[in-house]
Amino acid sequence: MSSRNPSVAIIGAGMSGLCMAIRLLQAGINRFVIYEKGSDVGGTWRDNTYPGLYCDVPSRFYQYTFAPDPDWSRFFSPGEEIQRYFSGVADRYGLRGRIRFGTEVVSAEFAGDRWHIRTSTGEESTVDFLVSATGVLHHPRSPDFPGLESFSGKVFHSARWDHSLDPRGKRIAVVGTGSTGVQIVCGLAVTAGRLELFQRTAQWIFPAPNPRYTTVGKRAHRSIPWLSRLAYMTYRALFEAYTKAFTKPGLRRRFIAAVCRANLRTVRDPELRRKLTPDYQPMCKRLVISGEFYRAVQRDNVQLVTDRIDHIEPRGIVTDDGELHELDAIVLATGFDAHAYVRPVRLIGRDGLTLEEAWQDGPRAHNTVAVPGFPNFFMLMGPHSPVANYALTAIAENQAEHILRWIRRWQQGEFDSVAPTPQALERFHATLRTAMPATVWASGCDSWYIGQDGLPEVWPFTPAEHRKLLLSPPDPADYELRGGTGAGQAVAATARWRPAPSRFRGVPR
Numbered sequence: 001m002s003s004r005n006p007s008v009a010i011i012g013a014g015m016s017g018l019c020m021a022i023r024l025l026q027a028g029i030n031r032f033v034i035y036e037k038g039s040d041v042g043g044t045w046r047d048n049t050y051p052g053l054y055c056d057v058p059s060r061f062y063q064y065t066f067a068p069d070p071d072w073s074r075f076f077s078p079g080e081e082i083q084r085y086f087s088g089v090a091d092r093y094g095l096r097g098r099i100r101f102g103t104e105v106v107s108a109e110f111a112g113d114r115w116h117i118r119t120s121t122g123e124e125s126t127v128d129f130l131v132s133a134t135g136v137l138h139h140p141r142s143p144d145f146p147g148l149e150s151f152s153g154k155v156f157h158s159a160r161w162d163h164s165l166d167p168r169g170k171r172i173a174v175v176g177t178g179s180t181g182v183q184i185v186c187g188l189a190v191t192a193g194r195l196e197l198f199q200r201t202a203q204w205i206f207p208a209p210n211p212r213y214t215t216v217g218k219r220a221h222r223s224i225p226w227l228s229r230l231a232y233m234t235y236r237a238l239f240e241a242y243t244k245a246f247t248k249p250g251l252r253r254r255f256i257a258a259v260c261r262a263n264l265r266t267v268r269d270p271e272l273r274r275k276l277t278p279d280y281q282p283m284c285k286r287l288v289i290s291g292e293f294y295r296a297v298q299r300d301n302v303q304l305v306t307d308r309i310d311h312i313e314p315r316g317i318v319t320d321d322g323e324l325h326e327l328d329a330i331v332l333a334t335g336f337d338a339h340a341y342v343r344p345v346r347l348i349g350r351d352g353l354t355l356e357e358a359w360q361d362g363p364r365a366h367n368t369v370a371v372p373g374f375p376n377f378f379m380l381m382g383p384h385s386p387v388a389n390y391a392l393t394a395i396a397e398n399q400a401e402h403i404l405r406w407i408r409r410w411q412q413g414e415f416d417s418v419a420p421t422p423q424a425l426e427r428f429h430a431t432l433r434t435a436m437p438a439t440v441w442a443s444g445c446d447s448w449y450i451g452q453d454g455l456p457e458v459w460p461f462t463p464a465e466h467r468k469l470l471l472s473p474p475d476p477a478d479y480e481l482r483g484g485t486g487a488g489q490a491v492a493a494t495a496r497w498r499p500a501p502s503r504f505r506g507v508p509r
Contacts, residue, residue: 003411007127008032009117011105011342013095014043016380016396017133018086019064022093023400026066029407033127034095035119037104041090043135045083048180050161050331052187053079054210056179056289060228061235061391064089068228070221076210076289107346110375113416113483129407132342133380133396136387141335143175146311153316154329158184159336165329169193173317173325175309176333177203179286182293184333189296196325197297198305198317201446202275204260204282209291239390240464246283246388246440247461253440257282266294275306280445287389335448341382349374350419362452366420366428366478367469368459369399375417375482376410378403384432386459386466388441388449394463402470416483424478435460 006029010017013036024032040046055062059072062082067089073081090096104120108130115130117123140157148155156162158180168191174184175198182205185197221227245252260282267273276297278285297304307319316327341363347355353373358364363383365371370378380399381392406418433455436442441449441456451457459466 004413005029005031006129006407006410008129008131008407009105009108009115009125009127010034010131010133011345012036012043012133012135013038013041013090013099013101014133014135014138015045015086015393016135016400017043017131018090018093018095019393019396020131020133020380020400020403021095021098022064022066022089023397023404024407025093027404027408032098033125034099035103035105035117036099036101037120039101040087041095041099042083042086044138044159045079045086047138047159048079048161049163050079050158050180050184050187051167052183052185054183055079055082056208056389057239057391058235060231061239062393063232064393065229065232065397067092068221068225068232070228071218072213074210074212076208105345107348109348110350110377110417113375115376128410129376129378129403131378131380131403132345132382134342134345136336136341136381136385136392139336142332143309143334145309148312150314151312151316151327151330152314153327156331158331158333162329167191167329170328171316171326172196173198173327173330174333175330176335177201178333178335179288180335181333182288182290184331185302186290186292186296189299189302192301195299195302196305196317196327197302198309199275200308201285202278203285203288204257204278205263205288205290205293206256206260206282207263207291208289236391236394240462243386243388243390243462247435248438253283256287260287263294267298269298272298272304275304278445281440281443283440284443284445285447286449289389342379347374347377349377363457364425364429366425367402367474368466369402369470370420372420372422372425375419375480377419378406383457384459386463388458390463395466398467398470410484413485415481418479418481420478421480424475432460 008024008029008031010020010032013034017034018041021032021034038046054076056076058075059077063069063085069085103123106118106120108115108117114126114128117125117127140159142157154162154165167188170192171194172188172192173196174181177197177199181197185195188195245256264273264277267276296302305319307321310318310320315324317325342355350373358371358373365379365382365384368382368385380396386395409415436455439456439460441458449456449458
């Protein structure tokens, strides 16, 4: 039987979208296009350019296995370096000519076994497969403080940094104490005249140094390619052991909690330490990784404000105790809508089913990648993906490989369309809900993990179990396959679902 040549549309040219595109190229699939609403690749690393930005996953783990970089500057790389990495990967694989920059997908409808796409530029196209790679944290969430628009100084979200702001000697407020707020405080504490951190909820801080990589070490990674593989596999093993602390009570969880509490004791002032002490278990919220924050927040020019913001006036922020905090700039480190996923794209599946209707009880995805009623549609970093303190590059590679295997089966004519059954999703979601109470995320805190049903919307098992799920033969009973010469023969088809060989190899630089 001759192989069919699929066409694929990818929404988003961030980390996961680039990963999907490269895996298609490696499989000999060339008919694909990437729709990117921005002007460059990189996604979150393109959008976030604030002072102090770095990735809190080790550099040698936060990279593609098929494109290791021997020249990372630090253990945790700064944001601009990670952006250069993704930009360089896009160039090396010739992806820019396949990307429609400044083009947002407005709607996509499945009809006649194909996806019909319409974009913000008026372009219309039809493809066999649609892949959403829109990321997790890309819709900034700004608080509706009374009077915010009246402020006479600069005010902006951390993901829309205003580089015209010269922080030297300025009075700057940072609103929010998540990873972003912590990094900005560390980045501005030395230069700002006065830095005020407005804290609604205290965070647990895990101390981690960020040493520079030596010239000798970089040279060794360039000349001995297997060192990159060894480093990657070592970090993967360490992180998979570490993430067991999130999913089950035990020694690992107690150890990480003890380290966080010991780190907090480095704050000398008892009153400041009290204000910085969370009222929930370490790791219930996304753990903040920083070896500098407690030193920065104890500087004379840095003030922690725990009184709630009442309103904002032209001169600054007024807290509910009536105090006016006069300011030159307000930085909103207030996070993102972590549950938007592919939205606001209007997605219409089989028989007119919209994604809003399918997700009226909250976002759900079978095996974290597919939705009943939406054939030949897959998501990278979709609902329930393992996103807690783990390398998302590794998650994206596993999901991209899973999607690619379905496309290969389509190539061989086994089906024209595939989607999970509603029953399969219900069983999958029930398994997640049953496991969730044992996780630290369900121990009692309000975090961006929490979904519409009040439960964390994350993967409650280890990343290794997620990888096994995606790369094992799928259960034929979980999917509806229509059309194709092999329709109804899913049992035989799964026998050809083989694990791919290791793809960890260097790419000419």
